[in-house]
Amino acid sequence: MDVRFTPEQRILRQSVKQVINRLGLSAVADLADEQRAARLDEAVEESDWRRLRAPDEAGNPWASGVEAAIVAEALGHGLADVPFLGPTLAMELRRLAKASAATGRETVGLRRNLSALASPGEPAVAIDAACAESVLLLAADGTLASVKLRGQPAATDLTRPSVPIPTAEAVTVGSLTEADRQRWIALALTLTTADLVGSMQGALDLAVTYAGQRAQYGKRIGSFQAVAHLLADAVVHIEGARAALLYAAWGVDALDPWDAVAAAASAKAYAARAARSVCETCIQVHGGIGNSWECLAHVYLRRTLLATDVLGGVGPNLARVLEHVGLKGRL
Amino acid sequence: MDFNDSAEEADFRGQLRAWLVENNPHLPASSTSDTYWARQPDWHRSLYRAGFFGLSWPVRYGGHERPTVYEVIVDEELAAAGAPPRPNLGYLVHALLEHANDDIRDRFLPDLISGDARWCQGFSEPDAGSDLAALRTRATRAGDDYVVTGHKVWTSYSDVADWCLLLARTDPQARNHKGLSAFAIPMDQPAITQRPLKMINGVAREFGEVTFDAAVVPSSNMIGSPGDGWAVAMTVLAHEREPQELGNASRYRKTVKQLQKLVRDDPEGYDAEQFRQLAWATVESDMLAHLVSRRLSERLDGVAHGVEGSVDKLLMTWVEQAVGHAAVDLAGAAQDEIDASMLATYLYSRAQSVMGGTAQIQRNLIAHRVLGLPRS
Structure with a gap:
């Protein structure tokens, strides 16, 4: 057993952080800076991070779930308002289905509550859909189909808009086995967990900085135990989520698909609960400011709300964990 | 990155598993019974004689100088076999190794490690x-x-x-x-x-x-x-905070497996809240096992753990208490032997947020030393 990151993985993490530091959000007003967003998108496109799960000659992904999680975490930390989750999951669907590459930007279509991939014809939304020209849907029989995307993006998550999927002709691009579908679920749960871990850390960093500056009663508020203990608990939540994430990320390619889903579901349940707590702590520590639109706290919270709902938050994933130990349908 | 055993680790695990078939004393859990404490010295010596104790400690004092991961393999296999946990001496051994002179180490460490002195x-x-x-x-x-x-x-x-x-x-x-x-x-x-x-x-x-x-x-x-007493105490407390030192992750997983079996045997006898408790206990105990893997790997880079010990201590506490809640809520008040053991597991879990530094003290340490928040 040796679960250290490789030197290449450390470099990858560093390079995502560098791009984020240069072009990421540092204030809510930056969301409106289209030039910045376009340059960030360009940098991400040039980096090939969206093609980590593209197939090599043998059909295996270019990079493992660990690399994909490293990128997702760093982008979540920096509130990157560029597509990554959607395109990566679309790429993985095409790889597993042995389909040809998409001609333009693509993302995935989920059921209205985001809990699973949508079938063609049912009400569905394309997530992380900025710039996406098409969206992939999966029929119950494993048929993978592509639909052209049009319509106005709307957003709970201010960094990643969703678009309702039009009832349009679906073009079959391939098909997935049940094992493929499980493998994809494991990746989707792992990437959303990584996104949650990154966003949680970003929210904590924001709150710690504020607690070290804001003064009341003549003292910086971080010196009060009532505030300090909230932030200490946030550290513990994040560390736990990170530990579960690492195993899930490794498991995406190293475990059999059903074990990989269980590992990822376990990590997702842990991270979803933790993210809510940490982001709410961030708002609380900021006091009134934390409840204002101008504070980044709600941008972190909103990002975690989307990441939580994609393939399910606490409830559906606790159910997956129980199913894996022989207790199906009990939650 | 690999969570699986290396060839050498797998070989060691196999030897231990084979030994346990013949040598498992089948004692009750430490948290529930005085019988365990009465027979623990024999169990310690038995593990030591077979070469499965003190794996990461110096050969000079009876150890094997293997990476700490071998201690964790022992923890895992003992739990899987339903054998008693490994006696907990790391805090004493490390205190003597780090602070005592050669004379004291030579006089005390061999008997401490072999189990001949308590x-x-x-x-x-x-x-x-x-x-x-x-x-x-x-x-x-x-x-x-x-x-x-x-x-x-x-x-x-x-x-x-x-x-x-x-x-x-x-x-x-x-x-x-x-x-x-x-x-x-x-x-x-x-x-x-x-x-x-x-x-x-x-x-x-x-x-x-x-x-x-x-x-x-x-x-x-x-x-x-x-005047060195405080430094010795800090070494002891640091080791008491680390789940990889204590073997607790395996202990918690063992309890969770018992609970899963209890529920599988009569799934209609439980409500949604109890299923949720069981699911959380599973998630939490698995998480801690992965944290232990990560900490052990960081040691391979020579990372000596300092302040994160408080983070790990709190995580371990949260896990033990989540497992404790599942134990008491699933098994209920003591009606039979399993229930009684689960009740004791729950009651024992309340001590985890007190011993080795209370949860409140750990939060203070995290706030000041990890987050660098101002002191009052």
């Missing part, structure tokens, strides 16, 4: 709990000896101990932690009396209360120099 730890006092540096037990120099007077509490295994790692005040003039020294004091003397402390789970053989009434310890038994 040790207890005399730190806390009735008026010195979280504020350990306020302790009042005095050790006064008298020729080649020190004379010890005071009162210790929460002294683990004091009833069977041959030796006590004692923290006492040697310099009454120095402020708080500066005047403390550590000793290896022999327990077998009339000036030392001990009485057991019965805990809320009914176990009376784990903790004791010890009175020193002019007890004698040779000055050559001082661990480190006069």
